[in-house]
Amino acid sequence: xxxxxxxxxxxxxxxxxxxxxxxxxxxxxxxxxxxxxxxxxxxxxxxxxxxxxxxxxxxxxxxxxxxxxxxxxxxxxxxxxxxxxxxxxxxxxxxxxxxxxxxxxxxxxxxxxxxxxxxxxxxxxxxxxxxxxxxxxxxxxxxxxxxxxxxxxxxxxxxxxxxxxxxxxxxxxxxxxxxxxxxxxxxxxxxxxxxxxxxxxxxxxxxxxxxxxxxxxxxxxxxxxxxxxxxxxxxxxxxxxxxxxxxxxxxxxxx
Numbered sequence: 001x002x003x004x005x006x007x008x009x010x011x012x013x014x015x016x017x018x019x020x021x022x023x024x025x026x027x028x029x030x031x032x033x034x035x036x037x038x039x040x041x042x043x044x045x046x047x048x049x050x051x052x053x054x055x056x057x058x059x060x061x062x063x064x065x066x067x068x069x070x071x072x073x074x075x076x077x078x079x080x081x082x083x084x085x086x087x088x089x090x091x092x093x094x095x096x097x098x099x100x101x102x103x104x105x106x107x108x109x110x111x112x113x114x115x116x117x118x119x120x121x122x123x124x125x126x127x128x129x130x131x132x133x134x135x136x137x138x139x140x141x142x143x144x145x146x147x148x149x150x151x152x153x154x155x156x157x158x159x160x161x162x163x164x165x166x167x168x169x170x171x172x173x174x175x176x177x178x179x180x181x182x183x184x185x186x187x188x189x190x191x192x193x194x195x196x197x198x199x200x201x202x203x204x205x206x207x208x209x210x211x212x213x214x215x216x217x218x219x220x221x222x223x224x225x226x227x228x229x230x231x232x233x234x235x236x237x238x239x240x241x242x243x244x245x246x247x248x249x250x251x252x253x254x255x
Contacts, residue, residue, distance in 0.1 A: 001123075002032045004066055006076040006112070008214070009041045015214040018235035022077045022115055025241040029123060036065040044084035047092060049181055056096045059089045063104035066112070073122060074112040077237045079144025080180075080213050082114040087147055114144055115237055116153040116212060126160050132242045133163035136234070137206040139197070139220065141213040142175050154212055154236055161239060167204040171196070178219035194223045201231060208234045 003026060011019040026033050043058035062085065066074045076082050086109050093105040119125055138158060144150045158166055177183060177193025197220060201209050209224070211217050214235060221233035 001030075001072045002034060002070060003118075004068075004071045004074045005033055005035050006039060006042075006062075006066070006074050006081070007035075008076055008078045008081045010214045010218070011077060014218065015235065018077045018214055018237050021235065021237040021241035022075065025115075025128060025237060026075065028241075029119075029125065029128060031123075034071070036068075039065050042081045042084050042089075043092070044081060044088065045180060047084065047088045052092055053096050055092055056101075059092045059105065060097065060101050062089070063093070063101060063108040066108040067104040069107075072111070073118065074108065075115055075118045076112065077115050077235060078213050078215075079114045079141050079148050079150065080215055082112055083143035083147035085109050085112045114148055114150060114212060115240075116144070116157055117148065117150050119157060119240075120153045126156050128157065128160070128240050130161040130240045130242050131163055131244045132161050132239045133165075134207045135165040135167055135205060136208045136210050136239065137167045137169045137201055137204040138172070138236075139169060139176060139201070139209055139211040139216060140172055141211050141216045142179075144212050145173060150212075157236070157240060158210070161242075164239070167206050169204060169209075170200045172200075174200075176216050176220050178216050180215070183219060190219075194219060198223050198227065198229070202229055206231060208232045210234050210236050210239055212236045 005023055007019045023033050040061055041058050042062055043055035046055035089105045089109050093102045175193055176197045177190040183190040209220055217233040224231045
């Protein structure tokens with residue numbers, strides 16, 4: 001199977017380890033991973049803030065890069081971006097695009113997957129051979145949970161990780177308060193939501209909080225760091241790509 005990796009903006013600029021881990025994991029599972037060099041932003045930020053016409057070049061570029069028939073699937077370590085691609089790209093193309101763009105968008109969006117759903121639904125694997133000897137709690141992000149309906153697939157993958165101590169997160173389905181520009185435009189509300197999320201995370205005594213979206217981990221990680229909790233954040237892909245040779249040191253221990 002030939003799979004194209006979509007890095008996403010945050011992955012490219014701030015969280016490259018999650019992107020690298022995705023490529024390493026898929027390759028280890030026998031997937032032929034390619035990286036189309038012309039990829040850019042998916043356009044989600046523009047659509048979510050009301051600039052749909054301005055998002056068309058980004059939507060069109062994504063479709064052009066990934067509609068290639070030689071690519072069997074597109075995988076991204078981001079439920080947020082995949083949600084945008086599968087639910088917003090068609091709307092933008094239908095309203096502002098050409099017939100050719102609409103056709104490309106239909107092809108590219110239909111074969112784009114969030115990492116957990118690709119592993120479970122397409123590859124049919126739950127145990128990916130990972131090893132992560134740490135206490136971890138998992139935050140299910142809004143877009144993966146509510147838009148993509150990934151359900152318990154990430155948790156099924158985590159439960160199969162050797163040596164992991166998986167702690168259930170209270171009120172897990174509550175939003176962390178990030179929401180992209182929501183956190184900027186509604187800072188006080190966002191901060192209050194984050195406080196609730198951090199209280200639940202710290203109550204698990206976890207060493208790491210994991211999620212399938214770097215954006216949520218950025219928000220949560222910033223709060224945990226400012227409170228000096230000693231709890232780190234780690235993307236789901238990084239846990240699943242970990243082996244006994246690459247596993248992280250415990251929080252607070254020398255690297």
